[in-house]
Amino acid sequence: MGQRDYLGEFEQLVLLAIVRLSENAYGMTIRREIEKRAGRPTSIGAVYLTLDRMEQKGFIQSNLGEATPERGGRAKRFFKVNPSGREMLDKSLLAVQKMALGHFPLPEVL
Amino acid sequence: MNLQRRIRIASMIFGIHRLRTRFWFLMAHLLKIPTKLVVTMIHSTSQRRVKKINRSTAVFQKRVDSILPELRNLNQLTERRRNRVLAERSALLEESEHLRGQIQAPYSAPGATALMTAVGYFQIKLADIGRKTTSFSRLISRIDCDTFYGELLLWLVVPCVDSEALTGDLSEEYLLQISTKGEAGAKAWYRYQLATTLRDCLWKKFERLAAIGTLIDLVGRRFRK
Numbered sequence: 001m002g003q004r005d006y007l008g009e010f011e012q013l014v015l016l017a018i019v020r021l022s023e024n025a026y027g028m029t030i031r032r033e034i035e036k037r038a039g040r041p042t043s044i045g046a047v048y049l050t051l052d053r054m055e056q057k058g059f060i061q062s063n064l065g066e067a068t069p070e071r072g073g074r075a076k077r078f079f080k081v082n083p084s085g086r087e088m089l090d091k092s093l094l095a096v097q098k099m100a101l102g103h104f105p106l107p108e109v110l
Numbered sequence: 111m112n113l114q115r116r117i118r119i120a121s122m123i124f125g126i127h128r129l130r131t132r133f134w135f136l137m138a139h140l141l142k143i144p145t146k147l148v149v150t151m152i153h154s155t156s157q158r159r160v161k162k163i164n165r166s167t168a169v170f171q172k173r174v175d176s177i178l179p180e181l182r183n184l185n186q187l188t189e190r191r192r193n194r195v196l197a198e199r200s201a202l203l204e205e206s207e208h209l210r211g212q213i214q215a216p217y218s219a220p221g222a223t224a225l226m227t228a229v230g231y232f233q234i235k236l237a238d239i240g241r242k243t244t245s246f247s248r249l250i251s252r253i254d255c256d257t258f259y260g261e262l263l264l265w266l267v268v269p270c271v272d273s274e275a276l277t278g279d280l281s282e283e284y285l286l287q288i289s290t291k292g293e294a295g296a297k298a299w300y301r302y303q304l305a306t307t308l309r310d311c312l313w314k315k316f317e318r319l320a321a322i323g324t325l326i327d328l329v330g331r332r333f334r335k
Contacts, residue, residue: 026275027275027276027279028280028282028283031279032283043302043303043307043309044276044279044283044303045306045307045308045310046306046307048268048272048276049311052269052271052272064275067278068282070281070282070285071281071282072248072251072252072255072261072277072278072281073248074248074274074277074278074281075274075275075278076275076278077272077274077275
């Protein structure tokens with residue numbers, strides 16, 4: 001598979017954010033999604049470093065979008081989860097669920 | 111806002127970028143020498159190989175010609191002779207496979223793989239420099255905006271593959287923050303994002319340097335032993 005056979009916690013959050021945002025997943029929306037849902041203040045730099053790392057591992061892919069004036073004429077970089085990334089995410093989430101089973105009742109998602 | 115000061119700082123930083131660009135172009139120029147050497151070696155190797163294959167093919171053709179009449183009239187041969195002809199045919203079939211393998215094998219020369227890796231690295235490096243230069247021209251076109259110094263710092267520190275998208279994201283969000291938090295709140299948010307992003311990117315660079323340092327140290331120890 002990749003360099004290692006598991007995902008870090010932040011990598012999981014980033015992948016989940018991309019899955020949730022689907023077509024609109026780019027740096028700032030991913031950062032906002034993590035901040036909104038996980039309540040974790042995150043820098044845009046940390047998000048991009050993680051995205052680069054996962055792209056190198058082949059978990060995600062990116063393509064450039066349109067450039068807009070409010071972005072200073074710079075293009076957006078949209079991200080999409082690859083099948084290998086999706087598989088890795090499922091594995092990681094399943095591992096957490098299995099570890100928590102019977103000992104830590106998972107809180108209901110609001 | 112002191113526009114002249116901004117222009118002075120930007121031109122100073124671009125001067126450093128130009129020096130870096132010249133250095134990499136010089137390195138790429140120097141790479142021409144080993145490239146020519148390897149190309150010459152591949153050429154001479156291929157010439158030698160073509161001659162060798164031509165000789166082998168001529169011998170092969172002679173052997174084929176010698177058994178061809180007997181192969182056509184296999185039923186008229188004695189048992190012993192037939193077995194010998196069939197054995198020769200099998201040997202020729204093997205020989206033809208061997209010749210085909212020789213013809214299809216890629217040409218190589220010592221150091222060619224290392225050179226190709228170096229050429230690939232230089233291609234990436236020069237493409238990065240091109241991207242950085244384009245990115246700088248975009249930065250200069252926004253020299254009068256509030257976030258100019260922040261964008262300049264990001265241009266310097268953030269890897270160029272992310273630089274454009276990241277700076278664009280921050281500009282977009284900054285405008286959004288002005289409308290929700292006001293200018294002071296937006297500036298504080300921008301400064302926080304800038305500081306944490308620079309910290310993360312610099313830390314990453316430091317980690318890479320530390321890894322290279324460790325590797326050099328390990329190699330050095332091995333040689334000292």
